[in-house]
Amino acid sequence: MADQDDQPHRPARWPVRWPLQPVARTRWSAQETTAGQAEPAVIEAALKRALGRPSGNWFAVAASSDVRADRPFGFRVAGRELVAWRDRAGALTVGPGACPHLGAPLADGRVVCGGLVCRWHGLRLPAEGMSGWRPLPGHDDGVLVWVRLDGPGGEPPLPGPVVPDRPLLAGSVCAVTRVVGVCEPDDVVANRLDPWHGAWFHPYSFARLRIVRAPGLDAGEGEDRFVVQVTYRVGPRLGVPVLAEFVCPEPRTVVMRILEGEGAGSLVETHATPLGPGRDGRPRTAVIEATIATSARPGFAVARLGAPLLRPLMRRAAARLWRDDLAYAERRYALRTGTV
Numbered sequence: 001m002a003d004q005d006d007q008p009h010r011p012a013r014w015p016v017r018w019p020l021q022p023v024a025r026t027r028w029s030a031q032e033t034t035a036g037q038a039e040p041a042v043i044e045a046a047l048k049r050a051l052g053r054p055s056g057n058w059f060a061v062a063a064s065s066d067v068r069a070d071r072p073f074g075f076r077v078a079g080r081e082l083v084a085w086r087d088r089a090g091a092l093t094v095g096p097g098a099c100p101h102l103g104a105p106l107a108d109g110r111v112v113c114g115g116l117v118c119r120w121h122g123l124r125l126p127a128e129g130m131s132g133w134r135p136l137p138g139h140d141d142g143v144l145v146w147v148r149l150d151g152p153g154g155e156p157p158l159p160g161p162v163v164p165d166r167p168l169l170a171g172s173v174c175a176v177t178r179v180v181g182v183c184e185p186d187d188v189v190a191n192r193l194d195p196w197h198g199a200w201f202h203p204y205s206f207a208r209l210r211i212v213r214a215p216g217l218d219a220g221e222g223e224d225r226f227v228v229q230v231t232y233r234v235g236p237r238l239g240v241p242v243l244a245e246f247v248c249p250e251p252r253t254v255v256m257r258i259l260e261g262e263g264a265g266s267l268v269e270t271h272a273t274p275l276g277p278g279r280d281g282r283p284r285t286a287v288i289e290a291t292i293a294t295s296a297r298p299g300f301a302v303a304r305l306g307a308p309l310l311r312p313l314m315r316r317a318a319a320r321l322w323r324d325d326l327a328y329a330e331r332r333y334a335l336r337t338g339t340v
């Protein structure tokens with residue numbers, strides 16, 4: 001196990017206001033235990049409150065950049081085969097993924113003049129739909145693409161998804177990561193509502209983690225958040241200390257927002273989308289995570305020029321974290337269903 005920092009250590013001449021701060025090295029096992037603080041009842045109560053919030057039957061499905069005007073994008077939500085594409089003006093179309101003629105996979109088709117042409121027999125599906133095939137409500141918020149499925153959602157529909165307040169996209173760098181696990185959306189949300197595991201389970205990314213505030217068992221809406229002091233690692237002996245909060249605006253989303261420190265206003269949106277059962281009959285859930293980074297520092301404008309190089313690094317860092325966190329979510333599912 002990698003070494004873990006648990007005590008601040010700043011050379012006498014190191015400027016306090018620099019975003020990067022040195023951190024002392026110590027053994028991973030020497031950090032203060034969080035087992036007594038991470039009460040299962042607190043996590044389960046926060047999860048229950050999140051599950052009670054409305055989603056309007058909207059499901060996050062992909063990065064906005066994944067859905068293009070030159071080819072269809074196929075995906076599944078709640079066991080349904082779906083397809084999405086853009087017309088010549090860039091408008092989004094989402095609908096069933098099977099051709100109404102003989103059931104061909106429309107994801108294998110071609111986008112021609114704004115419509116989708118099936119490869120089997122050339123049936124052309126216009127964006128407005130036709131007999132036997134109707135588009136579904138879709139939404140593009142500039143970062144993510146969403147679809148509304150009123151059947152699987154089982155709630156009163158909303159005109160748009162519940163999207164948190166974000167920093168201005170024109171002044172930010174965005175990256176979207178997608179990973180899939182053998183679990184249900186509740187397991188992904190529960191993982192994010194346990195911030196106490198961060199420095200223990202991810203010592204390569206987090207140091208000096210302390211929970212400043214945790215909601216009570218019966219917390220009201222204004223109190224239902226976790227506030228965390230943590231240092232994000234950027235090297236073996238350097239990190240960025242921040243104050244961050246975790247909130248759930250709807251049942252399948254957890255938002256981490258930096259409140260103080262470098263990158264204040266930046267956020268990470270974690271969306272858990274049910275895909276349906278796999279070949280083994282067990283459920284699959286897609287974790288679609290959007291990182292939206294911003295900074296008031298003048299140098300960030302220069303960094304944004306390198307966004308094409310930064311995005312793969314951001315996606316790689318998120319995928320590394322979710323390699324571990326999916327193991328957590330999958331273990332929770334296995335224990336809950338007795339499939340260990």
